[in-house]
Amino acid sequence: MIGAAAQVVLIGVGSPFLVGLMRQVRARLEGRAGAGIAQPMRDLRKLLRKEPIAPHGTGWPFRAAPLVLAATALVVAAVGPFATTDSPLDPAADLFAVTALLALGTVALALGGLDTGTAFGGMGASREMTVMALVEPTILLAAFALSIRVGSTNLGQIAASVAEDPLSVISPVSLLAAVALIIVTMAETGRIPVDNPSTHLELTMIHEAMVLEYAGPDLALIEWASAMRLTVLLGLFAGLFTPWGITLALPLALAVFAVKVAVLGALLAAAEVFMAKLRLFRVPELLAGSFLLALLAVAASFFLERA
Amino acid sequence: MNLWKKIRKTGRVAEPAPPRPEGEPPEPRLAGSVQIRHVDAGSCNGCELEIASVFGPVHDAERYGARLVASPRHADALLVTGPVTRNMESALRRTYEAVPEPKVVIALGDCARNCGVFADAYGVAGAVGDVVPVDVEVPGCPPRPEDITKALRGLTGR
Numbered sequence: 001m002i003g004a005a006a007q008v009v010l011i012g013v014g015s016p017f018l019v020g021l022m023r024q025v026r027a028r029l030e031g032r033a034g035a036g037i038a039q040p041m042r043d044l045r046k047l048l049r050k051e052p053i054a055p056h057g058t059g060w061p062f063r064a065a066p067l068v069l070a071a072t073a074l075v076v077a078a079v080g081p082f083a084t085t086d087s088p089l090d091p092a093a094d095l096f097a098v099t100a101l102l103a104l105g106t107v108a109l110a111l112g113g114l115d116t117g118t119a120f121g122g123m124g125a126s127r128e129m130t131v132m133a134l135v136e137p138t139i140l141l142a143a144f145a146l147s148i149r150v151g152s153t154n155l156g157q158i159a160a161s162v163a164e165d166p167l168s169v170i171s172p173v174s175l176l177a178a179v180a181l182i183i184v185t186m187a188e189t190g191r192i193p194v195d196n197p198s199t200h201l202e203l204t205m206i207h208e209a210m211v212l213e214y215a216g217p218d219l220a221l222i223e224w225a226s227a228m229r230l231t232v233l234l235g236l237f238a239g240l241f242t243p244w245g246i247t248l249a250l251p252l253a254l255a256v257f258a259v260k261v262a263v264l265g266a267l268l269a270a271a272e273v274f275m276a277k278l279r280l281f282r283v284p285e286l287l288a289g290s291f292l293l294a295l296l297a298v299a300a301s302f303f304l305e306r307a
Numbered sequence: 308m309n310l311w312k313k314i315r316k317t318g319r320v321a322e323p324a325p326p327r328p329e330g331e332p333p334e335p336r337l338a339g340s341v342q343i344r345h346v347d348a349g350s351c352n353g354c355e356l357e358i359a360s361v362f363g364p365v366h367d368a369e370r371y372g373a374r375l376v377a378s379p380r381h382a383d384a385l386l387v388t389g390p391v392t393r394n395m396e397s398a399l400r401r402t403y404e405a406v407p408e409p410k411v412v413i414a415l416g417d418c419a420r421n422c423g424v425f426a427d428a429y430g431v432a433g434a435v436g437d438v439v440p441v442d443v444e445v446p447g448c449p450p451r452p453e454d455i456t457k458a459l460r461g462l463t464g465r
Contacts, residue, residue: 031320033370042339042372046383049336051407053380200377208377215380215407274310 003084003250010254011077011235014261015227016040018234021262022269029273040227047220055213058115065112066214066221072105073228080232081159081239083253085246095143095153098236102188102229103136109222113210120202124209127280131187131194131206134287138184138294142177145297146240149173155239163243173304176297178241183290185237189230191268193278193286204277234264321367328457332464333442334409337383340372341462343413344382344406348399348435349425350389353449354416358386360452361459368456372463379405384462387435388415390422396432403439411442413458420444 020037027034054062079093087093092101110125110132147153149168150161162169187194190207199205202212211222238260239246245256278286332338345358361368362375376382379402391399403412414435417423422434435441445458 027367027369028319029314031314031317031364032367033319033321033324034367035369035372035374039340039372043342043374046337046340050383050409053405053407200375202377205377212378213380219381273314 001088003253004078004087004089006250006254007080007082007084007257008074008077010083010258011228011231012074012224014258015231016044016224018231018261018265019227022265025266025269026273029270040223044220044224047223048217050216052217053215055116057117058213061108061111062115062213063218065108065115066218066225068108069105070221070225070228072101072108073225073232076101076232077228079155080236081156081243081246082232082235083246083257084250085156085160085163087156090154090156093154093156095147095155095158096140098155099136099139099143102139102232103132105225105229106132106188109210112214116213118213120205120209120212124205124207124212127206128210131283131287134284134291135184135188138180138287138291139188141291141294141298142180142184143236143240145173145177145294145301148298148301155236159239159243159246162240163246166244169241171304173297173301174241176293176300178237180290180294180297181237181240183286183293185233186268187283187287187290188233189226192272193275194283196277204280230265231261234261234268238264320364321370322365324370325453325457327465328461330461332462334383334411334462335464336409337411337462338464340374341383341459342374342376342381343384343386343459344376344379344402345386345388346395346399346402348387348389348395348419348438349392349431350416350418354388354418357449357452357455358388358415361455366452366456368459371456371460371465373459379403380407382406383409384411384413385439386413386415387419387439390418390425390428390431391433391435391438392430393432394430396438399435399438411462412439413443413445413462414441415445415455416450417446417448420446423448 017037019040024034024037076098079087079089110128113121113125146158150158190197195206202209214222245253360366385403414420418425419435422431425431443458445454447454
């Protein structure tokens with residue numbers, strides 16, 4: 001119980017700093033000075049002081065979307081196997097439930113984007129749905145491949161079993177699933193090569209196009225929730241493939257989790273510097289490729305690890 | 308790997324930060340973070356080149372908490388360049404109305420301040436100050452990137 005609460009607090013407070021760290025890594029590699037890792041926190045503080053605006057003609061989907069997005073991210077932060085595996089919401093720590101929660105947040109935001117009735121809102125929503133239709137099955141299959149060995153789809157049990165036997169990670173199943181999960185993490189969090197989080201060109205946007213009409217506290221909620229989703233997905237990756245430290249005492253486990261996610265985030269940001277954004281019509285090919293890897297992981301686990 | 312070598316060889320290209328400009332920011336609620344929406348109200352694109360340079364690696368205005376954004380709803384400041392042409396007059400006014408409070412307007416360049424060389428031209432509706440209230444002015448044709456950076460730092464207070 002305390003573990004789950006500590007996870008939520010750490011992810012809630014730490015996720016803006018993770019985004020700041022990733023921006024700082026990118027800035028340094030580009031020869032810039034960078035705004036410092038606390039900049040997203042300053043942005044959030046400033047946005048909370050601003051006036052909320054709901055455009056004319058928008059209804060409840062527009063107003064509810066930021067709340068649903070943040071709420072689903074918080075629930076996933078509470079149940080995921082990040083620093084502890086004994087969640088009080090044990091049935092919700094199921095891999096299908098976590099994937100469905102992430103999808104619920106995405107769909108809510110897409111509806112909010114559609115509700116504005118602007119051209120870019122609808123365009124962003126339709127693109128996000130295209131990406132999501134390929135991302136969600138991949139997350140499911142990749143985590144499912146790992147669950148076959150354990151015989152349970154509970155994320156906590158998968159992480160606990162890998163923590164008991166760390167060498168079990170070194171298998172073709174884990175490798176295929178890891179590559180697939182890395183690709184979908186980049187797609188789901190709207191990063192290069194699928195989407196560019198710092199773009200100003202509406203025609204190339206996916207995630208940003210949906211949130212163009214949000215202002216003030218609503219925008220702060222969305223940015224915070226997006227940062228939490230990024231943290232949660234990186235944390236899920238860390239929990240499934242490198243769950244070292246998850247069995248330690250809680251404060252130590254939290255520290256190990258923070259370090260792991262920071263390292264993963266820095267690596268992701270550094271990798272982005274070396275990549276260009278893919279053309280939108282090439283994105284489904286990339287995601288279909290990651291889906292294929294996840295499918296191969298399931299097939300491999302069937303042949304190699306049938307208990 | 309070639310890119311990695313290039314990154315190692317180039318190192319940091321950002322200029323060392325000059326001392327912080329004097330004076331209080333006009334809007335203290337925006338301290339530390341100012342999101343900027345750029346509006347070209349009829350500029351010759353000279354000012355745009357300098358803006359691109361301000362947010363490039365050398366001057367790197369992002370380190371002071373200023374950032375260009377894609378939507379006036381996300382913005383705290385409007386960065387307006389050029390004299391306001393008749394076609395852009397209502398667009399500029401509506402963009403200003405779309406920005407949530409508190410907001411500031413920066414008139415960038417001589418054209419934005421007093422129409423510059425385009426004064427009394429038939430297609431020009433007036434300077435930026437004739438259409439929306441202006442809080443900060445940056446003189447120059449085009450203004451130097453150092454001056455633009457200084458004006459932005461005056462807003463963020465960093």
